[in-house]
Amino acid sequence: MSTSTKERICTAMAELMRTQGYGATTVKQVSELAKAPMGSLYHHFPQGKQQIAAEALRAAGAAYIQLLPLLMDPHDDLREAVSAAFADAAEQMEQAGWINMCPVVTVAGEIADSEPALRTVAAEILDSWIVQGTEYFVHRGLAAGQARRFTLTFLSALEGAFILSRTLRSTEPLRAAGAAVAFQLVNSTV
Amino acid sequence: MSTSTKERICTAMAELMRTQGYGATTVKQVSELAKAPMGSLYHHFPQGKQQIAAEALRAAGAAYIQLLPLLMDPHDDLREAVSAAFADAAEQMEQAGWINMCPVVTVAGEIADSEPALRTVAAEILDSWIVQGTEYFVHRGLAAGQARRFTLTFLSALEGAFILSRTLRSTEPLRAAGAAVAFQLVNSTV
Protein backbone atom coordinates (compact mmCIF):
# COMPACT_ATOMS: atom_id res chain seq x y z
CA MET A 1 0.00 0.00 0.00
CA SER A 2 1.50 3.28 -1.11
CA THR A 3 -0.78 5.72 0.69
CA SER A 4 -1.58 5.66 4.38
CA THR A 5 -5.08 5.76 5.73
CA LYS A 6 -4.41 9.19 7.17
CA GLU A 7 -3.31 10.51 3.79
CA ARG A 8 -6.35 9.05 2.06
CA ILE A 9 -8.63 10.75 4.60
CA CYS A 10 -6.94 14.11 3.99
CA THR A 11 -7.09 13.75 0.24
CA ALA A 12 -10.75 12.76 0.35
CA MET A 13 -11.62 15.71 2.58
CA ALA A 14 -9.80 18.14 0.29
CA GLU A 15 -11.45 16.63 -2.77
CA LEU A 16 -14.92 16.99 -1.25
CA MET A 17 -14.35 20.51 0.07
CA ARG A 18 -13.07 21.50 -3.35
CA THR A 19 -16.41 20.76 -4.96
CA GLN A 20 -18.89 21.08 -2.08
CA GLY A 21 -17.34 23.40 0.48
CA TYR A 22 -16.92 22.60 4.17
CA GLY A 23 -20.51 22.73 5.41
CA ALA A 24 -21.93 20.46 2.73
CA THR A 25 -19.22 17.84 3.23
CA THR A 26 -20.12 15.13 5.74
CA VAL A 27 -17.69 12.90 7.59
CA LYS A 28 -19.57 9.91 6.23
CA GLN A 29 -18.78 11.02 2.69
CA VAL A 30 -15.12 11.38 3.68
CA SER A 31 -15.20 7.91 5.19
CA GLU A 32 -16.62 6.41 2.01
CA LEU A 33 -14.35 8.24 -0.45
CA ALA A 34 -11.26 7.45 1.64
CA LYS A 35 -12.36 3.81 2.03
CA ALA A 36 -11.78 4.19 5.76
CA PRO A 37 -14.37 3.36 8.39
CA MET A 38 -15.67 6.02 10.77
CA GLY A 39 -13.56 4.70 13.60
CA SER A 40 -10.35 5.29 11.62
CA LEU A 41 -11.27 8.91 11.01
CA TYR A 42 -11.65 9.58 14.71
CA HIS A 43 -8.59 7.51 15.54
CA HIS A 44 -6.32 9.62 13.32
CA PHE A 45 -8.16 12.90 13.93
CA PRO A 46 -9.47 12.93 17.51
CA GLN A 47 -10.89 16.44 17.09
CA GLY A 48 -13.09 15.30 14.25
CA LYS A 49 -14.26 17.12 11.14
CA GLN A 50 -12.54 20.43 11.90
CA GLN A 51 -9.17 18.79 12.36
CA ILE A 52 -9.50 16.80 9.16
CA ALA A 53 -10.43 19.98 7.28
CA ALA A 54 -7.51 21.91 8.78
CA GLU A 55 -4.95 19.31 7.76
CA ALA A 56 -6.54 18.84 4.33
CA LEU A 57 -6.46 22.59 3.68
CA ARG A 58 -2.80 22.82 4.71
CA ALA A 59 -1.84 20.03 2.32
CA ALA A 60 -3.95 21.44 -0.53
CA GLY A 61 -2.58 24.94 0.02
CA ALA A 62 1.02 23.75 -0.07
CA ALA A 63 0.42 21.82 -3.28
CA TYR A 64 -1.50 24.63 -4.95
CA ILE A 65 1.14 27.37 -4.61
CA GLN A 66 3.65 25.09 -6.33
CA LEU A 67 1.65 25.57 -9.51
CA LEU A 68 2.89 29.16 -9.65
CA PRO A 69 6.49 28.45 -10.72
CA LEU A 70 5.34 25.36 -12.59
CA LEU A 71 3.03 27.34 -14.87
CA MET A 72 5.13 30.47 -15.15
CA ASP A 73 8.74 29.31 -15.38
CA PRO A 74 8.39 28.18 -19.01
CA HIS A 75 7.73 31.78 -20.10
CA ASP A 76 10.72 34.13 -20.28
CA ASP A 77 8.54 37.23 -20.45
CA LEU A 78 6.75 37.79 -17.14
CA ARG A 79 3.71 39.38 -18.75
CA GLU A 80 3.32 36.36 -21.00
CA ALA A 81 3.76 34.11 -18.01
CA VAL A 82 0.93 35.82 -16.12
CA SER A 83 -1.43 35.63 -19.06
CA ALA A 84 -0.53 31.99 -19.57
CA ALA A 85 -1.21 31.13 -15.93
CA PHE A 86 -4.70 32.62 -16.03
CA ALA A 87 -5.40 31.05 -19.43
CA ASP A 88 -4.27 27.65 -18.16
CA ALA A 89 -6.48 27.98 -15.11
CA ALA A 90 -9.46 28.88 -17.30
CA GLU A 91 -8.88 25.99 -19.66
CA GLN A 92 -8.42 23.44 -16.90
CA MET A 93 -11.53 24.63 -15.11
CA GLU A 94 -13.65 24.40 -18.24
CA GLN A 95 -12.33 20.93 -19.08
CA ALA A 96 -12.95 19.73 -15.53
CA GLY A 97 -16.59 20.77 -15.75
CA TRP A 98 -16.28 24.04 -13.83
CA ILE A 99 -15.30 22.49 -10.53
CA ASN A 100 -12.85 24.24 -8.26
CA MET A 101 -9.14 23.47 -8.44
CA CYS A 102 -8.38 24.32 -4.82
CA PRO A 103 -10.55 24.33 -1.71
CA VAL A 104 -8.69 27.00 0.28
CA VAL A 105 -10.39 30.21 -0.83
CA THR A 106 -13.85 28.68 -1.21
CA VAL A 107 -13.71 27.35 2.31
CA ALA A 108 -12.12 30.56 3.61
CA GLY A 109 -15.06 32.62 2.38
CA GLU A 110 -17.53 30.10 3.69
CA ILE A 111 -16.24 29.80 7.26
CA ALA A 112 -14.64 33.20 7.92
CA ASP A 113 -17.17 34.06 10.62
CA SER A 114 -18.52 30.71 11.76
CA GLU A 115 -15.41 28.57 12.27
CA PRO A 116 -12.68 30.66 13.93
CA ALA A 117 -10.17 27.82 14.13
CA LEU A 118 -10.40 27.09 10.42
CA ARG A 119 -10.29 30.80 9.60
CA THR A 120 -6.90 30.97 11.30
CA VAL A 121 -5.66 28.01 9.29
CA ALA A 122 -6.85 29.63 6.05
CA ALA A 123 -5.10 32.88 7.02
CA GLU A 124 -1.84 31.02 7.60
CA ILE A 125 -2.10 29.40 4.20
CA LEU A 126 -2.84 32.70 2.45
CA ASP A 127 0.07 34.32 4.27
CA SER A 128 2.42 31.62 3.05
CA TRP A 129 1.08 32.06 -0.50
CA ILE A 130 1.80 35.79 -0.31
CA VAL A 131 5.32 35.20 1.00
CA GLN A 132 6.13 32.54 -1.59
CA GLY A 133 4.52 34.55 -4.40
CA THR A 134 6.49 37.64 -3.43
CA GLU A 135 9.74 35.62 -3.42
CA TYR A 136 8.93 34.22 -6.84
CA PHE A 137 8.20 37.59 -8.41
CA VAL A 138 11.35 39.08 -6.87
CA HIS A 139 13.20 36.19 -8.45
CA ARG A 140 11.51 37.18 -11.72
CA GLY A 141 12.85 40.71 -11.45
CA LEU A 142 10.32 42.79 -9.52
CA ALA A 143 11.38 45.09 -6.66
CA ALA A 144 10.47 43.77 -3.21
CA GLY A 145 7.65 46.22 -2.42
CA GLN A 146 6.19 45.98 -5.89
CA ALA A 147 6.39 42.18 -5.78
CA ARG A 148 4.26 41.95 -2.64
CA ARG A 149 1.59 44.30 -4.01
CA PHE A 150 1.64 42.46 -7.30
CA THR A 151 1.22 39.10 -5.52
CA LEU A 152 -1.78 40.41 -3.59
CA THR A 153 -3.35 41.69 -6.80
CA PHE A 154 -2.54 38.48 -8.64
CA LEU A 155 -4.11 36.28 -5.97
CA SER A 156 -7.16 38.51 -5.46
CA ALA A 157 -7.92 38.71 -9.16
CA LEU A 158 -7.28 35.01 -9.71
CA GLU A 159 -9.49 33.84 -6.87
CA GLY A 160 -12.27 36.32 -7.59
CA ALA A 161 -12.26 35.42 -11.27
CA PHE A 162 -12.34 31.75 -10.32
CA ILE A 163 -15.62 32.23 -8.51
CA LEU A 164 -17.10 34.34 -11.30
CA SER A 165 -16.04 31.91 -14.02
CA ARG A 166 -17.22 28.93 -12.03
CA THR A 167 -20.63 30.46 -11.31
CA LEU A 168 -21.15 31.87 -14.82
CA ARG A 169 -19.70 28.78 -16.50
CA SER A 170 -17.56 31.02 -18.67
CA THR A 171 -13.83 31.61 -19.12
CA GLU A 172 -14.47 35.31 -19.77
CA PRO A 173 -13.80 36.56 -16.21
CA LEU A 174 -10.52 34.63 -15.90
CA ARG A 175 -9.35 35.87 -19.30
CA ALA A 176 -10.24 39.48 -18.52
CA ALA A 177 -8.61 39.34 -15.09
CA GLY A 178 -5.46 37.72 -16.53
CA ALA A 179 -5.06 40.50 -19.09
CA ALA A 180 -5.54 43.13 -16.39
CA VAL A 181 -2.99 41.61 -14.03
CA ALA A 182 -0.46 41.25 -16.84
CA PHE A 183 -1.05 44.89 -17.77
CA GLN A 184 0.17 45.83 -14.29
CA LEU A 185 3.66 44.93 -15.49
CA VAL A 186 3.59 47.31 -18.45
CA ASN A 187 6.14 49.66 -16.90
CA SER A 188 8.38 47.00 -15.44
CA THR A 189 11.77 45.97 -16.69
CA VAL A 190 11.37 42.26 -17.02
CA MET B 1 -46.14 47.76 10.45
CA SER B 2 -43.74 48.97 7.80
CA THR B 3 -42.18 45.69 6.69
CA SER B 4 -44.06 42.54 5.73
CA THR B 5 -43.28 39.17 7.23
CA LYS B 6 -42.01 37.99 3.85
CA GLU B 7 -39.59 40.91 3.63
CA ARG B 8 -38.32 40.32 7.15
CA ILE B 9 -37.66 36.67 6.31
CA CYS B 10 -35.67 37.64 3.20
CA THR B 11 -33.67 40.25 5.06
CA ALA B 12 -32.87 37.85 7.89
CA MET B 13 -31.76 35.13 5.45
CA ALA B 14 -29.51 37.57 3.59
CA GLU B 15 -28.05 38.86 6.84
CA LEU B 16 -27.25 35.35 8.05
CA MET B 17 -25.83 34.16 4.73
CA ARG B 18 -23.66 37.27 4.64
CA THR B 19 -21.84 36.24 7.80
CA GLN B 20 -22.26 32.47 7.90
CA GLY B 21 -22.78 31.31 4.33
CA TYR B 22 -25.67 29.14 3.16
CA GLY B 23 -24.83 25.79 4.69
CA ALA B 24 -24.23 27.11 8.20
CA THR B 25 -27.47 29.08 8.22
CA THR B 26 -30.47 27.18 9.62
CA VAL B 27 -34.11 27.97 9.00
CA LYS B 28 -34.60 28.15 12.75
CA GLN B 29 -32.10 31.00 12.93
CA VAL B 30 -33.95 32.74 10.12
CA SER B 31 -37.23 32.25 11.97
CA GLU B 32 -35.81 33.78 15.13
CA LEU B 33 -34.05 36.75 13.50
CA ALA B 34 -37.11 37.56 11.37
CA LYS B 35 -39.40 37.16 14.39
CA ALA B 36 -41.59 34.87 12.29
CA PRO B 37 -42.59 31.37 13.35
CA MET B 38 -41.59 28.31 11.31
CA GLY B 39 -45.07 28.04 9.85
CA SER B 40 -44.83 31.50 8.32
CA LEU B 41 -41.57 30.65 6.59
CA TYR B 42 -43.09 27.66 4.87
CA HIS B 43 -46.32 29.55 4.17
CA HIS B 44 -44.51 32.29 2.23
CA PHE B 45 -41.80 30.01 0.80
CA PRO B 46 -43.32 26.56 0.13
CA GLN B 47 -40.03 25.27 -1.32
CA GLY B 48 -38.24 25.96 1.94
CA LYS B 49 -34.68 27.04 2.61
CA GLN B 50 -33.57 27.08 -1.03
CA GLN B 51 -36.39 29.37 -2.07
CA ILE B 52 -35.76 31.77 0.81
CA ALA B 53 -32.07 31.87 -0.12
CA ALA B 54 -32.84 32.49 -3.79
CA GLU B 55 -35.11 35.43 -3.09
CA ALA B 56 -32.77 36.83 -0.44
CA LEU B 57 -29.81 36.66 -2.85
CA ARG B 58 -31.78 38.41 -5.60
CA ALA B 59 -32.72 41.26 -3.26
CA ALA B 60 -29.20 41.56 -1.84
CA GLY B 61 -27.65 41.49 -5.32
CA ALA B 62 -29.94 44.26 -6.59
CA ALA B 63 -29.14 46.43 -3.59
CA TYR B 64 -25.40 45.78 -3.73
CA ILE B 65 -24.82 46.89 -7.35
CA GLN B 66 -26.43 50.22 -6.54
CA LEU B 67 -23.38 50.99 -4.41
CA LEU B 68 -21.34 51.30 -7.61
CA PRO B 69 -22.72 54.69 -8.80
CA LEU B 70 -23.27 55.75 -5.21
CA LEU B 71 -19.60 55.36 -4.29
CA MET B 72 -18.13 56.47 -7.60
CA ASP B 73 -20.30 59.35 -8.82
CA PRO B 74 -18.79 61.83 -6.35
CA HIS B 75 -15.39 61.49 -8.04
CA ASP B 76 -14.89 63.25 -11.37
CA ASP B 77 -11.75 61.32 -12.19
CA LEU B 78 -12.55 57.67 -12.86
CA ARG B 79 -9.23 56.43 -11.55
CA GLU B 80 -9.82 58.26 -8.29
CA ALA B 81 -13.34 56.85 -8.19
CA VAL B 82 -12.07 53.28 -8.48
CA SER B 83 -9.47 53.74 -5.77
CA ALA B 84 -12.08 55.35 -3.54
CA ALA B 85 -14.55 52.50 -4.02
CA PHE B 86 -11.98 49.89 -2.96
CA ALA B 87 -10.79 52.06 -0.07
CA ASP B 88 -14.37 52.56 1.12
CA ALA B 89 -15.00 48.84 0.95
CA ALA B 90 -11.85 48.15 2.96
CA GLU B 91 -12.70 50.72 5.60
CA GLN B 92 -16.28 49.58 6.00
CA MET B 93 -15.21 45.95 6.27
CA GLU B 94 -12.63 46.73 8.94
CA GLN B 95 -15.09 48.85 10.95
CA ALA B 96 -17.76 46.16 10.70
CA GLY B 97 -15.38 43.61 12.23
CA TRP B 98 -14.39 41.87 8.98
CA ILE B 99 -17.83 40.54 8.16
CA ASN B 100 -18.97 40.34 4.58
CA MET B 101 -20.93 43.17 3.00
CA CYS B 102 -22.80 41.02 0.50
CA PRO B 103 -23.69 37.33 0.53
CA VAL B 104 -23.81 36.73 -3.23
CA VAL B 105 -20.24 35.76 -4.05
CA THR B 106 -19.61 33.92 -0.79
CA VAL B 107 -22.67 31.78 -1.32
CA ALA B 108 -21.89 31.40 -5.04
CA GLY B 109 -18.53 29.85 -4.26
CA GLU B 110 -20.00 27.67 -1.57
CA ILE B 111 -22.84 26.12 -3.53
CA ALA B 112 -21.57 26.15 -7.14
CA ASP B 113 -21.52 22.36 -7.34
CA SER B 114 -23.91 21.22 -4.65
CA GLU B 115 -27.01 23.41 -5.18
CA PRO B 116 -27.67 23.75 -8.93
CA ALA B 117 -30.80 25.86 -8.52
CA LEU B 118 -29.01 28.43 -6.37
CA ARG B 119 -26.01 28.41 -8.70
CA THR B 120 -28.31 29.52 -11.51
CA VAL B 121 -29.71 32.33 -9.38
CA ALA B 122 -26.18 33.48 -8.50
CA ALA B 123 -25.23 33.42 -12.19
CA GLU B 124 -28.23 35.60 -13.07
CA ILE B 125 -27.24 38.11 -10.39
CA LEU B 126 -23.60 38.22 -11.56
CA ASP B 127 -24.79 38.66 -15.15
CA SER B 128 -26.89 41.62 -14.16
CA TRP B 129 -23.96 43.12 -12.25
CA ILE B 130 -21.77 42.81 -15.35
CA VAL B 131 -24.44 44.43 -17.55
CA GLN B 132 -25.09 47.29 -15.14
CA GLY B 133 -21.39 47.78 -14.44
CA THR B 134 -20.62 47.93 -18.16
CA GLU B 135 -23.37 50.52 -18.67
CA TYR B 136 -22.00 52.59 -15.83
CA PHE B 137 -18.42 52.59 -17.11
CA VAL B 138 -19.61 53.42 -20.64
CA HIS B 139 -21.44 56.32 -19.07
CA ARG B 140 -18.15 57.28 -17.44
CA GLY B 141 -16.42 57.39 -20.80
CA LEU B 142 -15.05 53.91 -21.54
CA ALA B 143 -15.58 52.24 -24.93
CA ALA B 144 -18.17 49.43 -24.87
CA GLY B 145 -15.76 46.49 -25.26
CA GLN B 146 -13.26 47.95 -22.83
CA ALA B 147 -16.04 48.69 -20.33
CA ARG B 148 -17.15 45.06 -20.17
CA ARG B 149 -13.62 43.74 -19.72
CA PHE B 150 -12.98 46.41 -17.11
CA THR B 151 -16.16 45.47 -15.24
CA LEU B 152 -15.14 41.81 -15.16
CA THR B 153 -11.72 42.75 -13.84
CA PHE B 154 -13.20 45.17 -11.32
CA LEU B 155 -15.63 42.61 -9.93
CA SER B 156 -13.12 39.74 -9.90
CA ALA B 157 -10.47 41.78 -8.10
CA LEU B 158 -12.97 43.25 -5.65
CA GLU B 159 -14.53 39.94 -4.69
CA GLY B 160 -11.24 38.07 -4.51
CA ALA B 161 -9.70 40.83 -2.40
CA PHE B 162 -12.76 40.77 -0.15
CA ILE B 163 -12.12 37.14 0.70
CA LEU B 164 -8.40 37.69 1.23
CA SER B 165 -8.93 40.78 3.40
CA ARG B 166 -11.66 39.09 5.37
CA THR B 167 -9.60 35.98 6.00
CA LEU B 168 -6.35 37.82 6.75
CA ARG B 169 -8.12 40.56 8.76
CA SER B 170 -6.16 43.14 6.80
CA THR B 171 -7.06 45.89 4.36
CA GLU B 172 -3.86 45.26 2.42
CA PRO B 173 -5.35 43.01 -0.29
CA LEU B 174 -8.24 45.42 -0.98
CA ARG B 175 -5.86 48.38 -1.19
CA ALA B 176 -3.46 46.58 -3.50
CA ALA B 177 -6.26 45.33 -5.75
CA GLY B 178 -7.84 48.79 -5.91
CA ALA B 179 -4.60 50.38 -7.02
CA ALA B 180 -4.15 47.70 -9.67
CA VAL B 181 -7.66 48.06 -11.07
CA ALA B 182 -7.31 51.86 -11.17
CA PHE B 183 -4.00 51.47 -12.97
CA GLN B 184 -5.91 49.71 -15.77
CA LEU B 185 -7.29 53.10 -16.71
CA VAL B 186 -3.88 54.69 -17.13
CA ASN B 187 -4.23 55.01 -20.89
CA SER B 188 -7.87 56.04 -20.92
CA THR B 189 -9.21 59.46 -21.64
CA VAL B 190 -11.41 60.10 -18.66
Add this chain to the structure above:
DNA sequence: GTCTATATGCTGATAGAC
Protein backbone atom coordinates in the same frame (compact mmCIF):
# COMPACT_ATOMS: atom_id res chain seq x y z
C1' DG C 1 -51.88 34.33 7.65
C1' DT C 2 -50.04 32.99 12.27
C1' DC C 3 -48.28 29.88 15.40
C1' DT C 4 -47.12 25.39 18.25
C1' DA C 5 -45.92 20.89 18.37
C1' DT C 6 -43.97 17.37 16.15
C1' DA C 7 -42.31 13.91 12.46
C1' DT C 8 -38.41 11.94 10.11
C1' DG C 9 -33.93 11.59 8.66
C1' DC C 10 -29.21 12.65 9.00
C1' DT C 11 -25.41 14.83 11.55
C1' DG C 12 -20.90 14.45 14.09
C1' DA C 13 -19.20 11.64 17.33
C1' DT C 14 -18.47 7.34 20.34
C1' DA C 15 -18.15 2.53 22.47
C1' DG C 16 -16.12 -1.48 22.43
C1' DA C 17 -15.11 -6.10 19.99
C1' DC C 18 -11.40 -7.59 17.23
Add this chain to the structure above:
DNA sequence: GTCTATCAGCATATAGAC
Protein backbone atom coordinates in the same frame (compact mmCIF):
# COMPACT_ATOMS: atom_id res chain seq x y z
C1' DG D 1 -5.10 0.39 14.05
C1' DT D 2 -9.52 -1.33 12.12
C1' DC D 3 -14.26 -1.79 11.99
C1' DT D 4 -19.51 -2.20 13.30
C1' DA D 5 -23.27 -0.61 15.68
C1' DT D 6 -25.23 3.02 17.73
C1' DC D 7 -25.99 7.35 20.37
C1' DA D 8 -27.92 11.96 21.22
C1' DG D 9 -28.96 16.12 19.01
C1' DC D 10 -30.26 18.97 15.41
C1' DA D 11 -31.62 19.64 10.60
C1' DT D 12 -35.56 20.63 7.35
C1' DA D 13 -40.05 20.25 6.83
C1' DT D 14 -45.07 19.46 8.08
C1' DA D 15 -49.79 19.05 10.43
C1' DG D 16 -53.39 21.19 12.09
C1' DA D 17 -55.56 24.46 15.69
C1' DC D 18 -56.58 29.20 15.69
